[in-house]
Amino acid sequence: MSDWYTRVYEMVKKVPHGSVATYGQIAALLSSPRAARTVGTALRHLPEGSDVPWHRVINSTGAISIQNFDHPAEEQVNLLMAEGIVVKRSDLGYAVDLSKYLWRKETIDRERPL
DNA sequence: AAGGTGACTAACA
DNA sequence: ATGTTAGCCACCT
Numbered sequence: 001m002s003d004w005y006t007r008v009y010e011m012v013k014k015v016p017h018g019s020v021a022t023y024g025q026i027a028a029l030l031s032s033p034r035a036a037r038t039v040g041t042a043l044r045h046l047p048e049g050s051d052v053p054w055h056r057v058i059n060s061t062g063a064i065s066i067q068n069f070d071h072p073a074e075e076q077v078n079l080l081m082a083e084g085i086v087v088k089r090s091d092l093g094y095a096v097d098l099s100k101y102l103w104r105k106e107t108i109d110r111e112r113p114l
Numbered sequence: 115a116a117g118g119t120g121a122c123t124a125a126c127a
Numbered sequence: 128a129t130g131t132t133a134g135c136c137a138c139c140t
Binding site for chain 1: 119120121122123124
């Protein structure tokens with residue numbers, strides 16, 4: 001496991017229950033704001049039994065990005081709704097209200113103060 | 115080592 | 128406001 005992947009996983013673990021984060025946001029928190037794609041790549045390689053809340057990571061438009069891997073998009077939606085997050089279903093896919101559920105970095109400051 | 119790939123994004127038409 | 132296009136960065140072949 002590459003160090004980068006590990007960092008992505010550790011960061012995703014910090015996303016609080018009931019909130020969501022974007023790939024770009026995770027990348028930015030890892031000091032690589034342009035590495036959003038690699039964040040997704042890291043989650044794609046995520047082991048099955050991991051305790052990483054991968055379902056809380058979505059794209060910048062608030063939609064579910066995954067198409068179909070080990071887990072279908074509906075599985076992610078299911079997990080999100082289980083946390084009390086309202087997921088709107090569209091003909092094109094699923095979407096979450098980012099302005100309402102997007103993770104705020106202040107949460108990190110609360111967990112990891114300087 | 116070099117080029118291709120993708121759970122992304124922001125910019126354009 | 129939707130649909131494409133071109134950068135991006137770490138990983139894989």
